[in-house]
Amino acid sequence: xxxxxxxxxxxxxxxxxxxxxxxxxxxxxxxxxxxxxxxxxxxxxxxxxxxxxxxxxxxxxxxxxxxxxxxxxxxxxxxxxxxxxxxxxxxxxxxxxxxxxxxxxxxxxxxxxxxxxxxxxxxxxxxxxxxxxxxxxxxxxxxxxxxxxxxxxxxxxxxxxxxxxxxxxxxxxxxxxxxxxx
Numbered sequence: 001x002x003x004x005x006x007x008x009x010x011x012x013x014x015x016x017x018x019x020x021x022x023x024x025x026x027x028x029x030x031x032x033x034x035x036x037x038x039x040x041x042x043x044x045x046x047x048x049x050x051x052x053x054x055x056x057x058x059x060x061x062x063x064x065x066x067x068x069x070x071x072x073x074x075x076x077x078x079x080x081x082x083x084x085x086x087x088x089x090x091x092x093x094x095x096x097x098x099x100x101x102x103x104x105x106x107x108x109x110x111x112x113x114x115x116x117x118x119x120x121x122x123x124x125x126x127x128x129x130x131x132x133x134x135x136x137x138x139x140x141x142x143x144x145x146x147x148x149x150x151x152x153x154x155x156x157x158x159x160x161x162x163x164x165x166x167x168x169x170x171x172x173x174x175x176x177x178x179x180x181x182x
Contacts (some may be wrong), residue, residue, distance in 0.1 A: 012055035016034065016155035023155060028162050032143055039139045044095035044177035047074035049164065050082045050098035050111045052108035054153055058099055058160035065165060069172035085115045096122040097167060101156045103131020112136035134147045141167065151160070 048064055049059030059076035064173040068073040077086055082096070091097075101107040103126035113136045115122040124137030127144055134140045143159050172178030 012057070013154055016153065020153055020158050023158065024162075026145070027134060028159070029166060030175060032141065032163055032166040033169060035141055035167055039141065039170075040176060041095070041123075042093075042121075043070065043137070044072060044093050044121070045091050046094040047072050047171070048082055048086065048090065048094060048096045048111075049074060049076040049099065050077050050079045050096060051108055051160075052105050054157045055061055055101065055105070055108065058157060059097075059165055061161060062164040062168060066168040068172065069168045069178055071177045072171060072175060073089035074124045074177060079105070079111050083110045083114045087111075087118060090115075090118065090120055092119060094120050095171075096120055097164065098122055098133060098137060099125045099160050099164065100131070100133050101127055101153065101160065102126035103133035105133070107134050109133050112138075123167065126165070127159065142143065169174060 007048065049063060051059055052107060056076065056078050063074050063076040075086065096111055098108050098112045103124065109132045111123045112124055112133060116136065116138060122137045122139065124133040124140045126133050126142060129140055129142040141163055143163050167177060
C-alpha cells in the first residue's frame with residue numbers, strides 16, 4: 001500500500017508517545033550499545049550522519065554529541081547532498097551512518113552504495129535487517145520496537161536518536177574520548 005493511501009491515525013501517534021518510556025526502560029540503550037561492540041568499527045577521521053526526513057533530523061539532533069563525545073568532526077547531511085556532493089571529498093577513513101527506519105529510502109541506500117564504491121565504511125541504522133540499506137551498508141546496527149501503526153513516527157524517531165547516541169558513545173570509546181565509567 002502506498003503511503004498516501006494509508007489513513008493517518010492520530011491515535012497511533014498517541015500510542016507511539018505512550019510507548020516511549022517502555023522502549024527506554026526495556027533496555028534499548030543497553031541492547032544497542034552491546035550491538036555496537038560487535039561492529040568492526042574504528043575511530044574515523046570524519047563522520048557523516050545521513051538520512052531523509054525524520055532520519056535527517058535525528059542526525060541534526062545528535063551531531064554535536066558525536067563531536068563532543070568522540071572528538072570526531074561530524075556532519076549531518078540530507079542523503080542527496082552526501083551521495084551527490086560530499087562523498088566526492090570524504091576521506092577514505094570516514095564513517096557514513098545511514099539512517100532509515102524502513103531501510104528502503106532510495107537516497108539513503110544510495111549513500112551506503114556510493115560510500116562502498118569509494119571504500120568508505122558505512123553503518124546502516126534500521127529496524128529492517130533484511131532491507132536494501134542493510135544489504136548496501138558495510139555494517140548494520142538494527143533496532144526493534146513494537147510498531148503502533150501508521151502515524152507521525154514519534155517512536156521510530158526516538159529509536160533513531162537512541163541508535164545514533166549509542167554509536168556516538170561507542171566512537172567516543174574507540175577514539176579514547178570516553179571511558180567506560182563515563
